[in-house]
Amino acid sequence: MSRPATGCVADAQRQLLGPGGPRRDLTLRLQLDQGERDALRTLGKDSAFREATARWRSCMRQAGFTTAKDPQRLAAALHPDTPLPEQPAARADVTCKHATGYLERAYARLAALQQRWLDANPQPADQWRSLRQRESQAATKVLNNE
Numbered sequence: 098m099s100r101p102a103t104g105c106v107a108d109a110q111r112q113l114l115g116p117g118g119p120r121r122d123l124t125l126r127l128q129l130d131q132g133e134r135d136a137l138r139t140l141g142k143d144s145a146f147r148e149a150t151a152r153w154r155s156c157m158r159q160a161g162f163t164t165a166k167d168p169q170r171l172a173a174a175l176h177p178d179t180p181l182p183e184q185p186a187a188r189a190d191v192t193c194k195h196a197t198g199y200l201e202r203a204y205a206r207l208a209a210l211q212q213r214w215l216d217a218n219p220q221p222a223d224q225w226r227s228l229r230q231r232e233s234q235a236a237t238k239v240l241n242n243e
Contacts (some may be wrong), residue, residue: 112239113232122228128221136210140203143210149202156193162186168194 110119140146150167157165162185165171171190181187194200215222 113235114228118228118231121224125221125225125228128218129225132211132214132218132221136207136214139210140207143206146203146206149197149199149206152197153193153199156197157189160189160193162189165190168199 107119110122114122153168154165157163157171162171165186168190171186175181175184175187
């Protein structure tokens with residue numbers, strides 16, 4: 098991944114983020130993206146998430162969809178050319194997610210794992226916020242013609 102080093106976009110980024118800011122911004126984006134990937138990888142091992150998926154899978158079996166392992170695989174197996182409301186598996190998926198509280202449980206677990214990563218790696222998020230604040234202050238000056 099790269100960013101423009103010259104031109105008006107690069108000039109604007111340097112003005113908003115300060116010297117070295119565009120490079121630091123990219124580095125922080127990559128670090129935070131790694132944290133997201135780490136949290137997602139850990140999610141599959143999380144017992145509360147696995148229990149939520151098991152409840153969803155049981156509901157799907159009761160609805161007649163015995164091969165559905167998890168919502169991600171089910172979504173990947175849906176027919177892209179058929180509208181979702183016309184696909185029985187998609188309708189059952191939504192019904193089972195609602196009936197089991199799957200989305201609330203799954204996203205709560207993902208949020209907890211993301212927070213755990215952030216707690217263990219506070220520097221990228223702190224630096225990200227600092228860059229965003231600098232960016233906001235610089236943008237306000239430009240917009241106010243200062």
